Amino acid sequence: MKTSSEQIKHIDDFLSGQLSTEDHLLAEAKLLLQPQFKWNVFLQKKVRALAIAFGRKKVRAEAEAIGRQMLTSPQEAAFQKNIQQLFNQH
Protein backbone atom coordinates (compact mmCIF):
# COMPACT_ATOMS: atom_id res chain seq x y z
CA MET A 1 0.00 0.00 0.00
CA LYS A 2 1.48 3.33 -1.08
CA THR A 3 1.49 6.35 1.25
CA SER A 4 -0.27 9.49 0.07
CA SER A 5 3.05 11.07 -0.89
CA GLU A 6 4.10 7.96 -2.84
CA GLN A 7 0.77 7.94 -4.68
CA ILE A 8 1.22 11.57 -5.65
CA LYS A 9 4.75 10.90 -6.88
CA HIS A 10 3.55 7.85 -8.80
CA ILE A 11 0.84 9.89 -10.59
CA ASP A 12 3.31 12.73 -11.21
CA ASP A 13 5.75 10.29 -12.82
CA PHE A 14 2.88 8.79 -14.84
CA LEU A 15 1.81 12.21 -16.14
CA SER A 16 5.43 13.16 -16.91
CA GLY A 17 6.00 9.93 -18.85
CA GLN A 18 8.70 8.88 -16.41
CA LEU A 19 7.36 5.42 -15.48
CA SER A 20 8.85 2.27 -16.99
CA THR A 21 6.82 0.81 -19.87
CA GLU A 22 5.52 -1.91 -17.57
CA ASP A 23 4.46 0.50 -14.81
CA HIS A 24 2.93 2.86 -17.37
CA LEU A 25 0.77 0.07 -18.76
CA LEU A 26 -0.25 -0.91 -15.22
CA ALA A 27 -1.24 2.68 -14.48
CA GLU A 28 -3.32 2.82 -17.67
CA ALA A 29 -5.10 -0.37 -16.60
CA LYS A 30 -5.77 1.17 -13.15
CA LEU A 31 -7.32 4.16 -14.88
CA LEU A 32 -9.91 1.84 -16.37
CA LEU A 33 -10.49 -0.28 -13.30
CA GLN A 34 -10.12 2.05 -10.29
CA PRO A 35 -12.40 5.12 -10.21
CA GLN A 36 -10.50 6.59 -7.24
CA PHE A 37 -7.19 6.41 -9.13
CA LYS A 38 -8.85 7.94 -12.20
CA TRP A 39 -10.20 10.80 -10.06
CA ASN A 40 -6.80 11.45 -8.48
CA VAL A 41 -5.12 11.50 -11.89
CA PHE A 42 -7.76 13.95 -13.09
CA LEU A 43 -7.20 16.22 -10.08
CA GLN A 44 -3.44 16.10 -10.51
CA LYS A 45 -3.71 16.93 -14.21
CA LYS A 46 -5.82 19.90 -13.20
CA VAL A 47 -3.19 21.04 -10.67
CA ARG A 48 -0.47 20.85 -13.36
CA ALA A 49 -2.63 22.80 -15.81
CA LEU A 50 -3.26 25.47 -13.16
CA ALA A 51 0.46 25.75 -12.35
CA ILE A 52 1.18 26.20 -16.07
CA ALA A 53 -1.60 28.79 -16.41
CA PHE A 54 -0.18 30.64 -13.39
CA GLY A 55 3.35 30.68 -14.88
CA ARG A 56 2.04 31.84 -18.24
CA LYS A 57 0.04 34.63 -16.59
CA LYS A 58 3.17 35.85 -14.80
CA VAL A 59 5.31 35.93 -17.93
CA ARG A 60 2.48 37.64 -19.87
CA ALA A 61 2.31 40.31 -17.14
CA GLU A 62 6.07 40.88 -17.47
CA ALA A 63 5.75 41.22 -21.25
CA GLU A 64 2.87 43.69 -20.79
CA ALA A 65 4.91 45.75 -18.33
CA ILE A 66 7.74 46.10 -20.87
CA GLY A 67 5.18 47.04 -23.53
CA ARG A 68 3.69 49.73 -21.29
CA GLN A 69 7.13 51.13 -20.56
CA MET A 70 8.12 51.21 -24.25
CA LEU A 71 4.86 52.75 -25.40
CA THR A 72 4.19 55.27 -22.62
CA SER A 73 7.46 56.27 -20.97
CA PRO A 74 8.63 59.80 -21.97
CA GLN A 75 12.14 58.36 -22.35
CA GLU A 76 10.90 56.28 -25.26
CA ALA A 77 9.24 59.18 -27.12
CA ALA A 78 11.16 58.57 -30.37
CA PHE A 79 10.21 54.89 -30.38
CA GLN A 80 6.56 55.77 -29.70
CA LYS A 81 6.52 58.34 -32.52
CA ASN A 82 7.82 55.77 -35.02
CA ILE A 83 5.19 53.26 -33.99
CA GLN A 84 2.37 55.79 -33.99
CA GLN A 85 3.27 56.87 -37.52
CA LEU A 86 2.70 53.32 -38.77
CA PHE A 87 -0.90 53.44 -37.62
CA ASN A 88 -1.59 57.04 -38.66
CA GLN A 89 -0.90 56.14 -42.29
CA HIS A 90 -4.00 53.91 -42.46
Added chain:
Amino acid sequence: MTATLQKELHDPLQRPIIFETLYREAFPIVARLISKQSGSLQDAKDVFQDALVILYEKTVQLESTAIDHPHSYLIGIAKHLWIRKTKNNQLLLSLDDLEKQIELPEDYLEDTSHNHLLTLLERSGRKCLELLSAFYYDHLSIEAISSQFGFSGAHSASAQKYKCIEKLRHEVKKKALHHEDFI
Protein backbone atom coordinates in the same frame (compact mmCIF):
# COMPACT_ATOMS: atom_id res chain seq x y z
CA MET B 1 22.64 29.83 -28.37
CA THR B 2 19.28 28.37 -27.29
CA ALA B 3 20.84 27.11 -24.05
CA THR B 4 22.34 30.56 -23.35
CA LEU B 5 19.03 32.24 -24.09
CA GLN B 6 17.28 29.71 -21.85
CA LYS B 7 19.64 30.56 -19.00
CA GLU B 8 19.08 34.29 -19.48
CA LEU B 9 15.31 33.97 -19.71
CA HIS B 10 15.26 31.87 -16.54
CA ASP B 11 16.98 34.67 -14.67
CA PRO B 12 14.29 37.05 -13.31
CA LEU B 13 16.77 39.95 -13.52
CA GLN B 14 17.89 39.22 -17.08
CA ARG B 15 14.44 38.44 -18.52
CA PRO B 16 13.12 42.05 -18.59
CA ILE B 17 16.34 43.15 -20.31
CA ILE B 18 15.93 40.48 -23.01
CA PHE B 19 12.24 41.35 -23.43
CA GLU B 20 13.07 45.05 -23.75
CA THR B 21 15.76 44.40 -26.38
CA LEU B 22 13.36 42.21 -28.35
CA TYR B 23 10.61 44.85 -28.03
CA ARG B 24 12.93 47.55 -29.36
CA GLU B 25 14.21 45.43 -32.28
CA ALA B 26 11.21 43.39 -33.33
CA PHE B 27 8.06 45.28 -32.30
CA PRO B 28 8.38 47.92 -35.06
CA ILE B 29 8.55 45.14 -37.67
CA VAL B 30 5.50 43.35 -36.25
CA ALA B 31 3.60 46.63 -35.87
CA ARG B 32 4.34 47.47 -39.52
CA LEU B 33 3.06 44.08 -40.70
CA ILE B 34 -0.12 44.41 -38.68
CA SER B 35 -0.77 48.03 -39.63
CA LYS B 36 -0.45 47.07 -43.34
CA GLN B 37 -3.19 44.53 -42.79
CA SER B 38 -5.49 47.08 -41.17
CA GLY B 39 -4.79 45.94 -37.64
CA SER B 40 -4.70 48.39 -34.73
CA LEU B 41 -1.91 49.30 -32.34
CA GLN B 42 -3.74 47.30 -29.68
CA ASP B 43 -3.72 44.27 -32.00
CA ALA B 44 0.02 44.70 -32.50
CA LYS B 45 0.64 44.93 -28.73
CA ASP B 46 -1.50 41.86 -27.99
CA VAL B 47 0.11 39.76 -30.69
CA PHE B 48 3.63 40.82 -29.76
CA GLN B 49 3.20 40.18 -26.05
CA ASP B 50 1.72 36.75 -26.73
CA ALA B 51 4.65 36.07 -29.06
CA LEU B 52 7.10 36.94 -26.26
CA VAL B 53 5.35 34.47 -23.95
CA ILE B 54 5.46 31.72 -26.59
CA LEU B 55 9.13 32.43 -27.31
CA TYR B 56 9.79 32.08 -23.57
CA GLU B 57 7.91 28.76 -23.43
CA LYS B 58 9.65 27.30 -26.47
CA THR B 59 13.05 28.38 -25.19
CA VAL B 60 12.70 27.02 -21.65
CA GLN B 61 11.33 23.73 -22.96
CA LEU B 62 14.25 23.63 -25.40
CA GLU B 63 11.53 22.66 -27.84
CA SER B 64 13.17 24.18 -30.83
CA THR B 65 16.81 24.22 -31.76
CA ALA B 66 15.92 26.85 -34.34
CA ILE B 67 15.94 29.66 -31.77
CA ASP B 68 19.44 30.70 -32.76
CA HIS B 69 17.97 34.04 -33.81
CA PRO B 70 15.30 34.88 -31.21
CA HIS B 71 14.48 38.15 -32.95
CA SER B 72 13.55 36.39 -36.24
CA TYR B 73 11.86 33.54 -34.40
CA LEU B 74 9.74 36.01 -32.44
CA ILE B 75 8.59 37.74 -35.63
CA GLY B 76 7.68 34.32 -37.03
CA ILE B 77 5.59 33.50 -33.96
CA ALA B 78 3.87 36.90 -34.22
CA LYS B 79 3.01 36.25 -37.88
CA HIS B 80 1.46 32.90 -36.98
CA LEU B 81 -0.53 34.51 -34.16
CA TRP B 82 -1.79 37.21 -36.50
CA ILE B 83 -2.75 34.64 -39.14
CA ARG B 84 -4.61 32.64 -36.50
CA LYS B 85 -6.26 35.70 -34.97
CA THR B 86 -7.55 37.04 -38.29
CA LYS B 87 -8.11 33.59 -39.80
CA ASN B 88 -6.00 35.09 -42.54
CA ASN B 89 -4.77 33.24 -45.56
CA GLN B 90 -1.05 32.59 -45.15
CA LEU B 91 -0.51 33.81 -48.70
CA LEU B 92 -1.26 37.36 -47.59
CA LEU B 93 1.60 37.22 -45.11
CA SER B 94 4.70 35.58 -46.49
CA LEU B 95 6.44 33.05 -44.25
CA ASP B 96 10.04 32.06 -44.85
CA ASP B 97 11.30 28.48 -44.39
CA LEU B 98 12.12 28.97 -40.70
CA GLU B 99 8.76 30.60 -40.01
CA LYS B 100 6.88 27.77 -41.74
CA GLN B 101 8.32 25.33 -39.19
CA ILE B 102 6.95 27.23 -36.20
CA GLU B 103 4.01 25.66 -34.42
CA LEU B 104 1.97 27.54 -31.84
CA PRO B 105 1.14 25.76 -28.55
CA GLU B 106 -2.24 24.13 -29.09
CA ASP B 107 -3.69 25.35 -25.82
CA TYR B 108 -2.41 28.93 -26.07
CA LEU B 109 -5.33 30.96 -27.36
CA GLU B 110 -8.05 28.72 -25.96
CA ASP B 111 -6.52 28.60 -22.50
CA THR B 112 -9.19 30.49 -20.56
CA SER B 113 -10.84 27.55 -18.81
CA HIS B 114 -8.66 27.88 -15.72
CA ASN B 115 -9.14 31.59 -15.12
CA HIS B 116 -11.73 31.52 -12.37
CA LEU B 117 -10.25 28.63 -10.46
CA LEU B 118 -6.78 30.13 -10.80
CA THR B 119 -7.94 33.42 -9.29
CA LEU B 120 -9.35 31.52 -6.31
CA LEU B 121 -6.18 29.46 -5.86
CA GLU B 122 -3.96 32.53 -6.08
CA ARG B 123 -5.55 33.61 -2.81
CA SER B 124 -5.25 30.32 -0.96
CA GLY B 125 -2.23 28.61 -2.50
CA ARG B 126 -0.01 31.18 -4.17
CA LYS B 127 3.26 29.84 -2.77
CA CYS B 128 2.48 26.36 -4.02
CA LEU B 129 1.51 27.72 -7.44
CA GLU B 130 4.87 29.54 -7.55
CA LEU B 131 6.75 26.35 -6.73
CA LEU B 132 4.81 24.07 -9.09
CA SER B 133 5.00 26.52 -11.97
CA ALA B 134 8.80 26.51 -11.55
CA PHE B 135 8.66 22.75 -12.21
CA TYR B 136 5.95 22.49 -14.85
CA TYR B 137 6.06 25.84 -16.65
CA ASP B 138 9.58 27.21 -16.28
CA HIS B 139 11.14 23.73 -16.44
CA LEU B 140 13.82 24.76 -13.95
CA SER B 141 16.21 22.08 -12.74
CA ILE B 142 15.70 20.74 -9.22
CA GLU B 143 18.98 22.40 -8.20
CA ALA B 144 17.84 25.78 -9.52
CA ILE B 145 14.50 25.38 -7.74
CA SER B 146 16.25 24.46 -4.46
CA SER B 147 18.39 27.55 -4.71
CA GLN B 148 15.62 29.93 -5.83
CA PHE B 149 13.14 28.81 -3.15
CA GLY B 150 15.72 28.42 -0.38
CA PHE B 151 15.48 24.64 0.11
CA SER B 152 18.36 22.79 1.72
CA GLY B 153 18.66 20.46 -1.28
CA ALA B 154 16.96 18.50 -4.04
CA HIS B 155 15.31 16.06 -1.62
CA SER B 156 13.70 18.85 0.34
CA ALA B 157 12.50 20.57 -2.87
CA SER B 158 10.95 17.31 -4.12
CA ALA B 159 9.22 16.69 -0.79
CA GLN B 160 7.74 20.20 -0.88
CA LYS B 161 6.62 19.68 -4.48
CA TYR B 162 4.55 16.64 -3.50
CA LYS B 163 3.13 18.43 -0.43
CA CYS B 164 2.08 21.28 -2.69
CA ILE B 165 0.43 18.94 -5.19
CA GLU B 166 -1.49 17.39 -2.30
CA LYS B 167 -2.56 20.76 -0.96
CA LEU B 168 -3.69 22.07 -4.35
CA ARG B 169 -5.40 18.79 -5.23
CA HIS B 170 -7.39 19.17 -2.04
CA GLU B 171 -8.23 22.83 -2.81
CA VAL B 172 -9.26 21.99 -6.37
CA LYS B 173 -11.51 19.20 -5.10
CA LYS B 174 -13.18 21.56 -2.59
CA LYS B 175 -13.69 24.30 -5.16
CA ALA B 176 -14.88 21.83 -7.78
CA LEU B 177 -18.05 21.38 -5.81
CA HIS B 178 -18.96 25.03 -6.26
CA HIS B 179 -17.75 26.08 -9.69
CA GLU B 180 -18.92 25.02 -13.09
CA ASP B 181 -15.65 25.97 -14.82
CA PHE B 182 -14.01 22.99 -13.22
CA ILE B 183 -14.01 20.59 -16.17
